[in-house]
Amino acid sequence: MERVAIVGIGQTKHEARKKEVNFAELVYEAVNNALKDAGIGIGEIDNVVTTCNDFWDGRTISSMATGDVSGARGKNVSVVEGDGTFGAFYGLTRILSGAYGTTLVTAYSKGSESIPYLITNAAFDPIYMRSLGLDLVTACALQARRYMKRYGITEEECALVAVKNRGNALANPNAHQGMKITVEEVMRSPKIAEPLKAFDLSPVSDGACCIILAREDRAKKMSPRPAWVKGVSFCADAYLLGDRDLSECRALEKAAQAAYRMAGVQKPREEIDVAEIHDAFTYQELLWTEGLGFCGPGEGGKLVARGATAKSGELPVNPSGGLLGAHPVIAAGLIRIAEAARQLRGDAGGMQVKEDVRLALAHGVNGVCGQSHCVWILGRN
């Protein structure tokens, strides 16, 4: 594969009820931050991919409404509906096609302006499921229970993820919900849909992220510290919840193995220095660490309990605070890529896990209960 690197990253501060900017202006801020980070002007962007969702935006063809603020006027702009990691994947393939030297990828949402249970209920099949009133939280509660019951994962082990990630988010200036909390406080937080409690859920945040991808010849002229794409893959599972064993994440295993093969990673736990993964709920971080092969099936709880995924652990997971620290839907995965790149460059500030980060992993999810996963392996060289 031709070498492609991430040469610029930009984000907004993620928070609820952002009043200073409307959703397009939010994207504009992230795009300008990424251009500044790459040290280039909008003229050096060859094409644009926007990532968004019409339901979350409350408008149709929402992608076209953020073209102007992404500098897309007069350029080839295309859209991906889904998580930002999938938008970035498409942005990468456009460079690999040979037609473009650089791609600017944006992802955003202002989830706090909507009613999330109505939006996520609409993700379900209108004929077979929607009338049940399921939403993302209640569907994921079914998955949490199935996974925890099968492997004996405890609510306290899940609570450790909330404590770790919200604690990590304190060092992240863009985070929405950095806080020092205890396992007891998580356990005492209001029950929403058992076994999920309020602190097991990620917040609904408004925010945007932008990354700039560049072909090797262009990247070398731009960034002194590019983050190179070493491997990337995605894979989807069946749509209906009842068609899947919710305690498994076969699609993630497949995506991860393909990305590892491409990057030449044989022992992910030993070789990867830091991982930013899609922890929309506490149990998901545990389940996804299993799917990523950081531990065996059912061992995710033990992994967090012995501190392996702490910022100072052997394989830090979500040192930025992850989605539990800030969750602008759609942008969440692109933020994981940006944070992974930042770790490789050594400029993650208080979130930096160690000086010498050589290999980082970023992961995004699209669909309910992890229907589809996208895995990126980024390297310093």
Next chain:
Amino acid sequence: MKDFWTEVEPIVYEGRIKIPYSWQAGETASFFLTQLRDREKIWGKHCPECGKVLVPPRKSCPFCFVDTEKWVEVSDEGVVETFTLVREGTPIQPLKAPFAYAVIRLDGASTGLVHVLSEVEPEKIREGLRVKAVFSKDRKGSLLDIAYFKPVGS
């Protein structure tokens, strides 16, 4: 513009999105739903490739990407595979919290059906609990023609 927000309230534009939409259920789902409505029967479709009986029925198999063929009647009883007890409800749910959602494997089906449980003490719900469909009196050709599932023998 720093001082701007000290003097004014933010302007918030309230949306009015309410767009009626009519989804054609198609032949496969229509057969399933009319059988629920008219005969209180639950049907699945059999995949000739993997042999699975899909409930709810699909025209094609999500596992094999082939047409499903035979219709197979499945039981209105089955077992709870997983569940969640909803404590904080929303206005779009068919029952008032606390109630449970469950994935139910009906006898004769190979896949799980997501539905709601009622007429059961929350602490009695567990994986493996045998449950039976309770049909609504007023049936309209919807998944909610099954009002809920309750424990067998209760």
